[in-house]
Amino acid sequence: MSGASSLIIAPILLPLLAGACMLLLNGERHRPIVASLNVGATVALVCIATILLGISDAGTRDVYRLGNWPAPFGIVLVLDRLSALMLLLTNILALASVVYSLARWHRAGAHFHSLFQFLLMGLDGAFLTGDLFNLFVFFELLLAASYGLLLHGSGLARVKAGLHYIVVNLAASLLFLIGVSLIYGVTGTLNMADLAARVPAVGAESRGLLEAGAGVLAVAFLLKAGMWPLNFWLPTAYAAASPPVASIFAIMTKVGVYIVLRLSLLLFGEDAGASAGFGREFLLLAGLATILFGAIGTLASQDTARLGGFSVLISSGTVLAATGMGQVGVTSGALFYLVSSTLGISAFFLLVELIERGREPGADMIAVTREAYGEEDERDEVEEDVGTAIVATMGLLGVAFIGCALVIAGLPPLSGFIAKFALLAAALHPADQPGGAIPGSGWALLAVLILSGIATLVAMARAGIRIFWASPDRTVPRVRLIEMAPIMFLLFICAAQTVWAGPVIRFMQAAAHSLHSPADYISDVLDTGASSRQAEGK
Amino acid sequence: MEFVLAIGIGTLAASGVWLILRPRTFQVIIGLSLLSYAVNLFIVAMGRVRTGAPVLIAKEAGDPARYADPLPQALVLTAIVISFATTALFLVVLLASRGLARTDHVDGQEPEA
Numbered sequence: 001m002s003g004a005s006s007l008i009i010a011p012i013l014l015p016l017l018a019g020a021c022m023l024l025l026n027g028e029r030h031r032p033i034v035a036s037l038n039v040g041a042t043v044a045l046v047c048i049a050t051i052l053l054g055i056s057d058a059g060t061r062d063v064y065r066l067g068n069w070p071a072p073f074g075i076v077l078v079l080d081r082l083s084a085l086m087l088l089l090t091n092i093l094a095l096a097s098v099v100y101s102l103a104r105w106h107r108a109g110a111h112f113h114s115l116f117q118f119l120l121m122g123l124d125g126a127f128l129t130g131d132l133f134n135l136f137v138f139f140e141l142l143l144a145a146s147y148g149l150l151l152h153g154s155g156l157a158r159v160k161a162g163l164h165y166i167v168v169n170l171a172a173s174l175l176f177l178i179g180v181s182l183i184y185g186v187t188g189t190l191n192m193a194d195l196a197a198r199v200p201a202v203g204a205e206s207r208g209l210l211e212a213g214a215g216v217l218a219v220a221f222l223l224k225a226g227m228w229p230l231n232f233w234l235p236t237a238y239a240a241a242s243p244p245v246a247s248i249f250a251i252m253t254k255v256g257v258y259i260v261l262r263l264s265l266l267l268f269g270e271d272a273g274a275s276a277g278f279g280r281e282f283l284l285l286a287g288l289a290t291i292l293f294g295a296i297g298t299l300a301s302q303d304t305a306r307l308g309g310f311s312v313l314i315s316s317g318t319v320l321a322a323t324g325m326g327q328v329g330v331t332s333g334a335l336f337y338l339v340s341s342t343l344g345i346s347a348f349f350l351l352v353e354l355i356e357r358g359r360e361p362g363a364d365m366i367a368v369t370r371e372a373y374g375e376e377d378e379r380d381e382v383e384e385d386v387g388t389a390i391v392a393t394m395g396l397l398g399v400a401f402i403g404c405a406l407v408i409a410g411l412p413p414l415s416g417f418i419a420k421f422a423l424l425a426a427a428l429h430p431a432d433q434p435g436g437a438i439p440g441s442g443w444a445l446l447a448v449l450i451l452s453g454i455a456t457l458v459a460m461a462r463a464g465i466r467i468f469w470a471s472p473d474r475t476v477p478r479v480r481l482i483e484m485a486p487i488m489f490l491l492f493i494c495a496a497q498t499v500w501a502g503p504v505i506r507f508m509q510a511a512a513h514s515l516h517s518p519a520d521y522i523s524d525v526l527d528t529g530a531s532s533r534q535a536e537g538k
Numbered sequence: 539m540e541f542v543l544a545i546g547i548g549t550l551a552a553s554g555v556w557l558i559l560r561p562r563t564f565q566v567i568i569g570l571s572l573l574s575y576a577v578n579l580f581i582v583a584m585g586r587v588r589t590g591a592p593v594l595i596a597k598e599a600g601d602p603a604r605y606a607d608p609l610p611q612a613l614v615l616t617a618i619v620i621s622f623a624t625t626a627l628f629l630v631v632l633l634a635s636r637g638l639a640r641t642d643h644v645d646g647q648e649p650e651a
Contacts, residue, residue, distance in 0.1 A: 133613055133616070136616075136617075137616065137620070140620045140624065143624075144623070144624060144627065147624075147627055147631070148627075151631065151634075154634075155638075156638045156639060156646060159631065159634050159635045159638050159639075159646070160635065160639070160645065160646040162631055163563070163631055163632070163635050163644060163646075164644070166624075166627070166628050166631055167558070167566055167570070167628070167644075170570050170621075170624055170625075170628065171558065171570070171573070173620075173621075173624070174570075174573050174574060174577045174621075177577045177580075177581060177617055178577055178580060180613075181577075181580060181581040181584040181610065181613065182584065184584055184585075184609070184610065184613075185584035185585070185586075190609075
């Protein structure tokens with residue numbers, strides 16, 4: 001087995017080992033060691049993910065066989081462009097979030113760093129695995145870590161939101177199991193590639209059962225992706241989480257989106273026989289509904305963190321709707337959008353706490369509704385010296401806020417605009433009817449995307465005016481460089497994505513092409529087993 | 539036997555769903571447990587319901603239809619462990635919520651009557 005394909009397991013093993021070591025080094029005394037271990041492991045993960053991205057761009061899918069059993073019998077990890085891209089995105093967000101937490105948030109409770117590494121392990125595993133039940137295990141792993149992280153810092157608001165979050169996700173996990181076992185009952189396999197190969201051959205009498213299983217499975221993922229109407233828990237939970245946690249949670253909805261994107265194209269792509277295109281219309285409509293719900297939510301939210309939560313919904317709704325279009329061009333635009341919006345939202349969650357720091361709690365609620373919301377927020381800030389402030393704090397915060405708003409709302413000149421442009425250009429010029437009429441779904445997506453962009457812009461502008469201009473009673477927050485740097489880092493990546501949009505788009509197009517050709521995926525995953533078995537036999 | 543199993547799974551799932559929708563945290567956790575029992579039984583049922591069939595294929599293998607499918611049993615074992623762990627974790631959160639909010643309502647506050 002070559003060194004390259006052994007590297008595929010590193011994003012899972014490294015966080016596991018790092019997290020386990022941190023558990024042994026518990027306690028206040030060891031905190032500097034644990035923190036530096038966490039930063040070191042995350043930096044290493046970013047490097048590994050970058051190398052894997054380079055490997056995946058060669059075009060072939062690398063397969064790592066756990067236990068060295070060939071594909072349909074053993075569990076495999078599969079690296080292709082999409083999974084490498086998601087790995088890199090996850091670990092970049094993780095790096096920003098962990099550096100930010102060093103300023104003070106990691107001291108708000110025990111085991112922050114080890115939980116953080118376990119969350120990364122679950123995320124990386126979910127992006128890499130090529131087996132449905134193994135996916136369930138990684139999902140549970142990342143969820144268990146996320147329960148702990150959401151409660152990090154404690155306080156009534158977090159425990160309340162955490163309780164709902166845990167119940168909703170436990171119920172979703174049970175649906176996941178029902179879906180997986182239904183699919184297994186019909187096809188007799190859990191390997192994704194083998195499954196895709198067997199779906200066209202499923203007889204008419206059990207096709208209904210298979211589609212029911214896929215539907216139940218999809219509900220579990222869509223709940224995590226925050227699809228309307230399964231997303232009422234999301235803005236509350238994200239707003240209650242501590243900022244570094246909310247920032248890494250921005251990728252958690254994308255896990256659900258990623259799985260839906262991968263499985264719907266793999267199992268129900270063009271070659272899937274009678275089931276081809278199963279669930280597409282539903283995804284499109286539900287995605288559009290999610291965007292609209294998110295847009296209304298951003299307009300209605302008076303709390304900046306909730307504004308971020310609703311932006312998460314718009315972002316995953318857009319990618320889901322694009323998945324429902326089922327066209328290569330739209331998918332590549334959606335991937336570009338996914339990266340840019342996740343980076344922007346993640347930076348926004350980090351920024352929210354900094355700009356809230358100088359203000360009295362609840363200052364951003366309109367006076368009347370503050371009454372209606374009633375309860376005093378228990379702000380469990382770790383009030384202590386936050387260190388030396390950096391110069392021109394307000395100016396920097398303002399620039400960062402504008403940057404986040406531009407990326408999230410999709411205005412030029414940052415990457416959000418290019419993403420939406422790529423998405424809509426492809427949706428309005430479908431490849432299968434060149435020069436022909438624009439399909440109704442294209443118009444619907446155009447209208448809803450523009451509308452949600454305007455809503456986000458209005459909400460962002462309103463929040464910005466209230467924070468930066470109309471707050472006479474504010475003190476300049478003390479912000480440390482270590483808190484500002486991660487935000488600037490994330491926004492810098494968005495800027496880089498804008499400047500080098502050409503190569504990035506080319507990569508996304510290649511990723512979308514390989515997603516839309518499931519036959520290659522099947523032969524790559526299943527044949528690797530056969531060919532290397534022969535090689536070993538000789 | 540299929541009939542009894544189906545009725546059993548259905549009863550467990552229905553009770554579980556009803557309890558999850560109740561306003562007290564204790565009812566919710568019992569509901570989740572019942573639901574996970576229903577799901578575990580369902581996974582076993584998906585491997586075809588057999589009695590007395592060996593799991594492993596013996597030397598004179600012959601027809602694989604004579605053997606029970608070992609995979610769902612492995613899956614169910616994993617599912618049981620995971621749901622047990624998450625239930626325990628939920629129990630801790632439940633107690634924290636009870637301590638902080640001084641009520642066992644799922645919203646952390648009593649509804650205004």
